[in-house]
Amino acid sequence: MYLPDFEYFTPDSVEEACQLLSKYGPKAMAIAGGTDIVVKMKKEVLAPEILVSIGHLPELKKIEYVPGKGVVIGAGVTHNEVQNSKILQEKYLSVCEAAHQMANNQVRNLGTIGGNISNAVPSADMPPILIALDTTVKIVGSKKERTLPLEDVFKGPNQTVLEHDELITEFVIPDGSFTGSTYLKFGLRASGALAVVGVAASVQMDGGVIKDARIVLGAVSPVPLRAKEAENLLKGKQASEELFEEAGVIASGECRPISDIRASAEYRRDMVRVFTRRALLKAVNEGHV
């Protein structure tokens, strides 16, 4: 498989990258790790005439803790860099665990967190856990900058609210009050398989009582989905396996799965029930965020 001809730009900054995207319009696209876009170009799903490299930009490579703000993760950070980050291991181990469940080692060394979000595939592994932790996204364009909750970034399969000249520059996982979180991926193999169902859960416990909770479902609707009715059921209640089973049943009613080569819609629905229950149990019992 060969790629068609295109031009390649290596800007020195995010600002220059946005200007290039603005100048050349829709025929230009950003490339970070290339693990989605290069494959799509090979399959002729995309045919950009210009690629603007952003994966090399140092300003997109940071992972830092800013007191009062939270953990800031640059969009150009690779999945293995997320997995191995001491800061994240200490503060949000569940994010490292989600990154570790992606793809395989070779792909994790190339693919970036910004690319995973921007590509906006319903089965993507990073959105559920990041949404469950109330992550916000900084978006920079050639003319303006804005910050959005990650939850509001997705419009549909392969579609985000990003405008043509805009790039995601960083994610902020805010200092929160969650006491536990987790992401469970159910794929057909342990490695290199996309999620049939992915469930992230985060909880804020007060003794045995659930003060607040998030349940975010991947691969079972056009965009990552908050199971809000199930979340509401949990609030103020004593944690128990029966309660989590009930939340699972509600969540499986909230999702909108499709049938495809990996699984039927019915099966996905039932797995949402099972994995929601397990994710809640794990988030409550394991005691790390």
Place this chain on the structure above:
Amino acid sequence: MAEFVVGEDGIKRYLVSITVNGIKYTKVVKANSLLVNFLREDLNLTGTKRACEQGDCGACTVLLDGKPVNSCMVLTVSVDGREVTTVEGLASNDKLDILQEKFIEHSAPQCGFCAPGILMSAKALLMKNPNPTEYEVREAIAGNLCRCTGYVHYVEAILDAAAASQERKDGKNG
């Protein structure tokens, strides 16, 4: 911004300088050149294999700045100024790497098509973690598909290579 020339066909070509197995190559490539093709066709390093061409099989695994990546998804222009190690870079002075020795000793490969990729994944593992568990070995080569073997001899050979290099090191120190 990478330097480029525009050819008679109107297509831009970029000047890249890439260190492969310790040798620095300065070449002119088109933007659509993939690292796997650059290695195989421009440098004649055909040890790196090409199979699925979409990141699934790991036959094209090389080390980029010491980390295993699928060279079928990497644009050659993006590797400008960086270091690549291919399977040809494992042996030194005609002496095989311990992993290669152990692959032979354990008859790890059958057809051998996946072997260069597995060698590179295993090499990256042992550089980072000289004393891996079986689980860690299996995980490190999970991105390398082998359609002949059941991975059993590969896993044993890698564990044996790790043990043997530990022994050699201890021997030297003691």
